[in-house]
Amino acid sequence: MPTRSPARLVVALGVAAVLAVFLLYTAVAGNSTPTLTPSQLTGHAGKLAVVGVVVAPVRGDSHSAGGLRFGLKNIDGKSGIVPVVYHGDSPPPLFTVGRSVVVSGSYAHGRMTGNNILTKCPSKYTATAPKA
Amino acid sequence: MADLGRAALVLSLGLSVYALVAGVTSALTNRRRLASSARNALYCSFATTLIAAVVLAVALVRHDFTFSYVAAHTNRTLPTAYALSAFWGGQEGSLLLWLLVLTGYGALSVALNRKLLRDLTAWVVPVFGGIASFFAFVLVAVATPFGTQTAPLDGAGLTASLQNPYMVAHPPMLYLGYVGLSVPFAFAAGAMLSGNTDERWLVATRRWTLAAWAFLGFGQLLGAHWAYVEVGWGGYYAWDPVENAALMPWLAATAFLHSVMIQERKGMLKVWNMVLVALAFELSVFGTFLTRSGVVNSIHSFAKSSIGSWFLVFVVISSLFSLCLIMFRLPLLKARTKLESALSREAAFLYNNLLLVALCLTVLWGVLFPILTQLVKGETRTMGRPYYDFFLRIFGLPLLLLMGIGPLIAWRKTSVRALLRTLAWPIAVTVVCGLVLLAVGAGSSKPGIIAYTFSAFVLASIVLELVRGTRATGSLFLLVSRNRRRYGGYVVHAAIVLLAIGIAGSSAYGRSKEVRLVPGQSTTLSGYTLTLRNVTVTPTPQAIETRAIFSVRGRWNGTLSSGDNQYFFPPEPSREVGIKTSWLRAEDLYVIADDVNPKTKVVYAQVLVKPLINLIWVAGFVFLLGAGVALWPDAREQRRLVTRLAPARA
Amino acid sequence: MTIVLGTLLAAVAVLLVALPFLREPVAGDDRLDRPGEEEERRLGLVEQRDQALAALKELEFDHRTAKIGDDDYRELVGPLRQAVARALRAIEGDQPRIPQE
Numbered sequence: 088m089p090t091r092s093p094a095r096l097v098v099a100l101g102v103a104a105v106l107a108v109f110l111l112y113t114a115v116a117g118n119s120t121p122t123l124t125p126s127q128l129t130g131h132a133g134k135l136a137v138v139g140v141v142v143a144p145v146r147g148d149s150h151s152a153g154g155l156r157f158g159l160k161n162i163d164g165k166s167g168i169v170p171v172v173y174h175g176d177s178p179p180p181l182f183t184v185g186r187s188v189v190v191s192g193s194y195a196h197g198r199m200t201g202n203n204i205l206t207k208c209p210s211k212y213t214a215t216a217p218k219a
Numbered sequence: 220m221a222d223l224g225r226a227a228l229v230l231s232l233g234l235s236v237y238a239l240v241a242g243v244t245s246a247l248t249n250r251r252r253l254a255s256s257a258r259n260a261l262y263c264s265f266a267t268t269l270i271a272a273v274v275l276a277v278a279l280v281r282h283d284f285t286f287s288y289v290a291a292h293t294n295r296t297l298p299t300a301y302a303l304s305a306f307w308g309g310q311e312g313s314l315l316l317w318l319l320v321l322t323g324y325g326a327l328s329v330a331l332n333r334k335l336l337r338d339l340t341a342w343v344v345p346v347f348g349g350i351a352s353f354f355a356f357v358l359v360a361v362a363t364p365f366g367t368q369t370a371p372l373d374g375a376g377l378t379a380s381l382q383n384p385y386m387v388a389h390p391p392m393l394y395l396g397y398v399g400l401s402v403p404f405a406f407a408a409g410a411m412l413s414g415n416t417d418e419r420w421l422v423a424t425r426r427w428t429l430a431a432w433a434f435l436g437f438g439q440l441l442g443a444h445w446a447y448v449e450v451g452w453g454g455y456y457a458w459d460p461v462e463n464a465a466l467m468p469w470l471a472a473t474a475f476l477h478s479v480m481i482q483e484r485k486g487m488l489k490v491w492n493m494v495l496v497a498l499a500f501e502l503s504v505f506g507t508f509l510t511r512s513g514v515v516n517s518i519h520s521f522a523k524s525s526i527g528s529w530f531l532v533f534v535v536i537s538s539l540f541s542l543c544l545i546m547f548r549l550p551l552l553k554a555r556t557k558l559e560s561a562l563s564r565e566a567a568f569l570y571n572n573l574l575l576v577a578l579c580l581t582v583l584w585g586v587l588f589p590i591l592t593q594l595v596k597g598e599t600r601t602m603g604r605p606y607y608d609f610f611l612r613i614f615g616l617p618l619l620l621l622m623g624i625g626p627l628i629a630w631r632k633t634s635v636r637a638l639l640r641t642l643a644w645p646i647a648v649t650v651v652c653g654l655v656l657l658a659v660g661a662g663s664s665k666p667g668i669i670a671y672t673f674s675a676f677v678l679a680s681i682v683l684e685l686v687r688g689t690r691a692t693g694s695l696f697l698l699v700s701r702n703r704r705r706y707g708g709y710v711v712h713a714a715i716v717l718l719a720i721g722i723a724g725s726s727a728y729g730r731s732k733e734v735r736l737v738p739g740q741s742t743t744l745s746g747y748t749l750t751l752r753n754v755t756v757t758p759t760p761q762a763i764e765t766r767a768i769f770s771v772r773g774r775w776n777g778t779l780s781s782g783d784n785q786y787f788f789p790p791e792p793s794r795e796v797g798i799k800t801s802w803l804r805a806e807d808l809y810v811i812a813d814d815v816n817p818k819t820k821v822v823y824a825q826v827l828v829k830p831l832i833n834l835i836w837v838a839g840f841v842f843l844l845g846a847g848v849a850l851w852p853d854a855r856e857q858r859r860l861v862t863r864l865a866p867a868r869a
Numbered sequence: 870m871t872i873v874l875g876t877l878l879a880a881v882a883v884l885l886v887a888l889p890f891l892r893e894p895v896a897g898d899d900r901l902d903r904p905g906e907e908e909e910r911r912l913g914l915v916e917q918r919d920q921a922l923a924a925l926k927e928l929e930f931d932h933r934t935a936k937i938g939d940d941d942y943r944e945l946v947g948p949l950r951q952a953v954a955r956a957l958r959a960i961e962g963d964q965p966r967i968p969q970e
Contacts, residue, residue, distance in 0.1 A: 120601050121600050252893060418916065
């Protein structure tokens, strides 16, 4: 009797194993974080990340009890300002008013309490606009 | 001059379109002169693209600010090397680099193979023509590097963090890799279109694929090293979408490079290879789409750009083309032999394929997750580091093990007993290694100790293979020179092992501490005592440099400084970390003074000790060495190929 | 100056693209130089021979480096040598493509 090739069985079992691991991980650990803009925060609470532009005034110190305080609004400008209190390491050197940032932490009662700030490297890939 | 560049690009577009249309027509209607004409058009498109590139390069070096691109990315004080590197520092220039490398690779690979693979190259030319047409179109109609303006007094300058030797080399390396994957893709498509799906196209593109894969791998390591020394967060890879954009095609290409060996020897896995080469190519273009479109949040770019839509359309069309072609040619992709046993080298390659593709698709899922959740739920959700770390262990550790088993397992079939007998020495070394590691306290991290013991297993199996092979042939040099691909591959495996040890050591066994210090105060971590001595502010022509100066005692005695530079032009800050590398102790002492107050002299700093991290950088050189051995031309192999494929004389 | 250079560039490109037609305005045989049936068959036989030889070489090497035992070697070497011999005979006689086992 000719021996059947185990290749198909191996591939099928392999794919099934990968999917099983995936489903198990997603069910148990999850680990995805909502990443929202300031205008999307209404109705949300808990652990999330906010993407926006830093708005003045920037006051305080991230290492102090009061934290570093600033505002965030939508990158397109079409939103209100969400107050942020950030505690932790000093923000990255590129952090400044007008810079786009991602603040991770928790959101409650209209205020974002952040524990991590990401600023972007200056984008290489915006179009070069010819100047007049 | 800008007009010349624009004209050259328009010509390049016209020639690429001609190569596509004439190439398809000649292949379908079997017309020799038209096929030759299409091939000449491909060669000429490289020449005209080169002219456009030279125009831009000259403008950059001469600081010709009538070019908007030059004004946007350089200034008068920028050194020539960095001015030239601004070629790929922006959107338009990097696209021109892509087109230049693509037409160059295309012209050369077709020229070298036109006599040996006459039937195939008739179809390869229009495939290259099609890809080049897209990039040339984008450069002509969407993102031209030859926009002009009234010259300002000075340009905007190059971002300080990009003025770094690693950032000069990193993008061209990546591009040589990304674009290089077009060559096996074009030949694979040519093979399917011509109906010649045997091993000829694989043999012809073997070195091209290996070179592209090596460039892509080394380019990623250069980027990681830049992130480590320049960005200064203490890490080297953040699973950022733009970083993943380079990793995904590299994983697919790794699977392809292994899998083709099975097709060459056994005529198996033909469908796998077509799918893998298409996946590697599509992911390389998809990666460019991710980087430029701004559809996913990345520390590299937030700006949404219209160019993304064009790339998305291209990826969709080329993916559908590849899929339809593979489905259409399925009858020609039947395996010549069958897998006889689940315990054989053929099966090991199949498991290798499965694991690498699984890892690749896992990363892809993580990258696409925010886009999918936005589409489905109206809310963007992002996968964090724990997701990637988890699957890297789940798929990466078995891959590591397979690297040790694969080379020692026999072809066709073997028994469990025979395999265990072959692996006896590596297993013994692994057990001893594991016990020693447990004794020295490495058991504090389970993934860490598993990675270390698996690495020991792989190294032991490589050494065993070399020892046995040398005994069989009588000379190590003879052994390696007679089978450069195999033994070059083993050297690459050794590089991956070094990488695994470096990653495991620095992440699983690293230590860190955050402190607030004033001058005279100290902190201790892992045998290093750091005392803040002073805070200095030094103006230079380019920047104001603020530094916290630490004296270090204990496992190393010396001085380290860290702080930031406030550049004048462009007006941007950059973090400057202090790194002390000890090769003897195989660790780095890494200091990030992220808040230095020159008035109060208060310094907030992070101190990190990173064991074995430098093995990651050493792995890069070993990787290149292995790729070099595998790429080394073999005159006997070339003669065999020519004899086999040269036309029969009447 | 730019217009002159651009025009020259275009002219050279058009010339090179048209060169195959300029060299042979009337071609005796304009068919693509594809391998014919005979040549395809020869190529197939040569590839079979090379693969059979490579498999035999691998087997010998695996045996010498103790990856497979004597029993497995004896079981596998016979059919592989026969495959090589068949391929060599087929090339000599240039017979139709032999079936794989």
